[in-house]
Amino acid sequence: MKKRWLSVFAENEIGVLARVAGLFAGKSYNLNSLTVGPTEDPTVSRMTIGLTSDDRTFEQVVKQLDRCVEVIKVIDLTETASHQKELLFVKVRACTRQEIDDLFRFAGVFSVNITDYCRDAVLLESTAPETRNDELIRLLREQFPGRIEIVRGGGVAIEAIGLAER
Incomplete structure (x- = not known):
């Protein structure tokens, strides 16, 4: 498979x-x-x-x-050779102030956007290849067990423009 x-x-x-x-x-x-x-x-x-x-x-x-x-x-x-991305939203709930600060730093490392937040929750947005989003989800599940909500959009892809054509 x-x-x-x-x-x-x-x-x-x-x-x-x-x-x-x-x-x-x-x-x-x-x-x-x-x-x-x-x-x-x-x-x-x-x-x-x-x-x-x-x-x-x-x-x-x-x-x-x-x-x-x-x-x-x-x-x-x-x-x-192609470029593929999918849209991913992850909501992290019941956060402490320190965890929210950590999520903002985490967003910078993973190049994801903080789309929304309040005093105890953060909404992350990622447009990345599926494998990269899988890594992000795996890490968030480990760090925030039972406190994340995930919404994934389908992937989009397009053929790469070959280097020979530049």
């Missing part, structure tokens, strides 16, 4: 997202992440799909997506 990323260009029409998500549900494929947004062309949406699968299942997923009438293009980003 391997973590994989797909970039899917599809017609920006009502029901396309439901059909793509339904394709995964109908075949019992497990999605880790699905993020959709319009592109520079308002008639086209770009989906970033994260999934964990073996080679055979992944090939089936790509073939099924290619067969969808509304899908314009499927790009496998798994082995491609």
Whole structure:
């Protein structure tokens, strides 16, 4: 089993997202992440799909997506140089004054934003690669057990611009 990323260009029409998500549900494929947004062309949406699968299942997923009438293009980003980020919010509750000070310093080290805070809670915001956000969550769970609330958005990804093209 391997973590994989797909970039899917599809017609920006009502029901396309439901059909793509339904394709995964109908075949019992497990999605880790699905993020959709319009592109520079308002008639086209770009989906970033994260999934964990073996080679055979992944090939089936790509073939099924290619067969969808509304899908314009499927790009496998798994082995491609790409830039990937996800949005993460972590709320830390029941903090002492010292812990809040520590979280502000911690935010500087991890390059995350303090989006909101009060006298006993802090809301951290991170836009980083999934693995970096995993590290942040692991550390916060260790430091603040039972006092964190996590919201993760799906990842977005785009192919890197090769050094040869500069």
